[in-house]
Amino acid sequence: MKNLKGKIVLITGATSGIGKASAYKFAELGCDLILAARREDRLEKISNELRTEYGIDVLTIRLDVQKYEDVKSKVDGLEGKWKKVYLLLNNAGLARGMASVKDGSVQDWNEMIDTNVKGLLYVSKSIIPLMLDNKEGHVINIGSIAGHEVYPNGNVYAGSKHAVDAITKSMRMELLDSPIRVSTIDPGLVETEFSVVRHRGVEDKAKLTYEGYTPLSPDDIAEAVIFAATRNDNFVVAEMIVFPKAQAGVRDVVRKV
Template sequence: MITGATSGIGEACATIFAQNNCNLIITGRRADRLQKLSAQLTTNYGIKVLPLVFDIRNYDEVKIAIGSLEGEWKNIDILINNAGLSLGLDPIDKGSIDDWNTMIDTNVKGLLYISRLVSPLMVERKQGHIINLGSIAGKETYANGNVYCASKHAVDALNKAMRIDLLPYNIRVTAIHPGAVETEFSIVRFKGDEEKAKNVYKGFEALSANDIADTIYYCAALPSHVNINELTIMPTAQANTVYWNKRG
């Protein structure tokens, strides 16, 4: 099960898992994109795909979606908590309350809603793997990153807490913390300003969605007695949130 599967890392994860003959539950808010991806994966790889359209921020919608699972679809082996976003890049004294609420509702509460409803299915079977998409912003803070950083620090803490709480049930828990990945991330952060978003990635080779998806698949495909607790993945040109090796 992959949340936020309609673009970026989520879509790349759907593709690599489909290539490896995994049946998929893909979720997102954009029904047209979800249906298109579902058709592509089914046609290209001959797998079963169940698209679920809902807003991860709305607990009632999440509850209905997970409650609708029947038969083999309830046997979720891997949950990839990918859905997340950043909005704005303002200092704390000028931040938008709406942006803050959206980031917290998506990055923290949305992840919790899904995990709360899917993890009991894994506990019942005493197996499973939860993979949480964090960020370098969950390991450091940077100017004007305030609430986004706070939300990803929460993901880091929740990942560690899940690892402990689910330990008795043989459930693996992994966090992936990427640095700069060129996806729709900056377009969303800058609210559709594509030129501003492009400038973020000028002068260096950023990570791609496929780079992160490959890493996620590697973690998931390891033997069941092996758990990667967390990985921080950076472009070669990025040491941390402050130090870069940019051309020009």
């Protein structure tokens, strides 16, 4: 098992759900963390807890991954040891709405594509050169089962996660001759703020997503991330699909209500 103590881990979308749970798991391993997201109050609270509980160094960056100039300037501004990013967890992402192509909102489409696809590209483009300078690194993308299968009214979200799958595979080929590993962890249904964001705070709709079965928890996915991150250098978790027991595919969920 690879020892990650003292390694720098950058997590996008660290203020909630899978990103936040992963931050705590990497902190347990003694990693120093760069936590990036838009909500600064949450970043502050989480980073203070992690410093106190685990004695690690934490740098917070207010970052909107949709904005290339923002990403580039924040990464260019990293100083000293913070430039030595060992692991990038490309986790920031979202779904907005559920509608057919005919009825869908152009604004929602743009937000999903700008965050899930372009955001992941912008952060990767900025961080990979630092890893190459450092001669070590690991990019872990959070994809989705929706990157392998589609469902009605999930058109653009599924399209964005199919793009993550394609980009991950291509990135792995491009970095084959380097020490950098590339992985994707592709969850099924995980109970986070994801559905509240998708349904714009309409709690009843969000709750329906997780009704009648036990969904995965953010900690479950964080454990999968840690498994991939702590393999020995010659062991690449290329792709890991993770379901709750009640799920067998993007539309195949047994609910007992």
